[in-house]
Amino acid sequence: MTVEKTEIDTLVVGAGQAGVAMSEHLTKLGVPHLVLERNRIAERWRTERWDSLVANGPAWHDRFPGLEFDDLDPDAFAPKERIAAYFEAYARKFNAPIRTGVAVKSVTRNTDRPGFTIETSEGVILANRVVAATGPFQHPAIPPIAPQGEALHQIHSSAYRNPDQLPAGAVLVVGAGSSGVQIADELQRAGKQVYLSVGPHDRPPRAYRNRDFCWWLGVLGEWDAEAMKPGTEHVTIAVSGARGGHTVDFRKLAAQGINLVGRTGTFANGKVTFEQDLAENIRNGDANYLALLDAADAYIARNGLALPAEPQARKLLPDPECMTNPTLELDLVEAGITSIIWATGFSVDYGWLRVDAFDNNGKPRHKRGVSSEPGVYFVGLPWLSRRGSTFIWGVWHDAKHIADHIATQRKYAAYKDADQRDADKVKDIRAAKKESIA
Incomplete structure (x- = not known):
């Protein structure tokens, strides 16, 4: 291990989309900085997603302003490996000062000088500012x-790769946001019997009247909403770019052969219970879907x-049996369930950031x-400034605001009063005289 001590104005922790965006803006503003990444650039896109994952937004939308996916149709959905390569290429565009394979162990505020001391796996860094870009x-x-117990094979969605990694038997997928829906669909198409636990969700159309939903949320101002609506804190979004992109329809998933159940309640004595909220959750998702169609129609007319009109988009399939006669309890053995995939989201961990910021x-x-x-500073978090803050393009805009703030603070810190300026002039004159004598 190389042990060193480095001083830098701004340290950025993390080289995913947030860290790369942060570095670009700091570079443009001339702010000396360093980006540390414990693995590789965009590592989570590489190793913490399933094999067939593609972006949920089209290539024209899910990117930074300074670089297009020149090898993809603008309306295509980039595979995860292509997204990781995109961020590597973007970092090369401006020679981003990124050091990979370096883990940040702790950040503490200095008591005898400005800034922070950062302990890393490669030594100590002193920085005036720290940006947490870990997402x-x-x-x-x-x-x-x-x-x-060990009777069931249980993994989080971040550990799921493909159907072949699961043992024989049925699968319970808990969580029906984008990840849960796509994984359940893939497993069922691979021949697995699948139970999908569906909670509250938004369900936008993949596209409507010849425009992707990303475009609709943009022109309707939804991406720029500054706060979530009351009561929607635990509402996920069910959208997919898989197989060329399609609207998620839970009734179609049921017709396809997926067993839909309500929110998962308890596990006890070899049985799992579900809330009696499946029909309500699906109908609320329908209402969200139809409301966006209404807003889109009004925008077009206005x-x-x-x-082109799209009347078929408003036609819903009849309620399946699972909605009208919901399953409230399953015996895991009788149902043949041998695996559970928890598509239940993530939590943050700032244990390394030992400052009064929480x-x-x-x-x-x-x-x-x-x-x-x-x-x-923090960048890459949900609703950092708007609804779009965790999306690729939203992170870029948030990073610009933070970089501007840092540049402004640097200007104030560089201010010198009249006495300081006079002292500097005297030093410069003396230095010039010494040079002339020499």
Whole structure:
């Protein structure tokens, strides 16, 4: 291990999409900085996603402004490996000062000088500012209801790769956001019997009237919403770019052969219970879907756009048996369930950031990424400044705001009063005289 001591103005922790965006903006503003990444650039896209994953937004949308996916159709959905390669290429564009394979162990505020001391696996770094760009997907979150013991094969969605890694038998997928829906669909198409536990969700159309839903959320101002609506804190979004992109329809999934159940309740005595909320959750998702169609139609009429009508988009299949006669309990053995995949999201871990920047629940205190702790910043978190903050393009815009804040603080720190300026002039004159004599 190389032990060294480095001084830098700004240290960025993490070289995923947030860290790369942060580095670009700091570079443009002339801020000396260093980006540390414990693995490789965009590592989570490489090794913490399933094999067939593609972006949930089209290539024209899910990118930074400064580089296109020149080898993809703009309306295509980039595979995960291509996304990782994209961020590597983007970092090369401006020669980003990224050091990979270096883990940050701790960040503490200095008591005898400005800034922070950062302990890393490669030595000590002193920095005036620290940007936490580790994002929201740090630790897989499996709820405490998960059954104990070795009878079931249980993994988080971040550990799922493909159907072949699971043992024979049926699978219970808990969570029906984008990850849970796509994994359940893939498993069922591979011949697995699948039970999908469906909670509250938003269900936008993949596309409507010849425009992708990403475009609709943009022109309708939804991406720029600054706060989530009350009561939607635990609502996921069910959308997919798989197989060329399609609208998620839970009734179609049921017709396809997936067994839909409500939210997972408890595990006990070899049985699992489900809430009686499946029909309500699906109908609320329908309402969200139809509301977006209404808003899109109104926008088209208001702006006189010549986009083709799509009446079929409003036709819903009849309620399947699982909605009208929901399953509330399953005997795991009788149902043949041998695996559970927990598509239940992630939690953050800032144990390494030992500063007064968190509330009593461990959540960062900040405004648009500028922490309550001077000199500390966050980027890549959900709703950092808007709904789009965790998306690739949203991270880029948030990083620009934070970089501008850092550049402004540097200007104030560089201020010199009249006495300092006079002293500097005297030093310069003396130095010039010494050079002339020499």
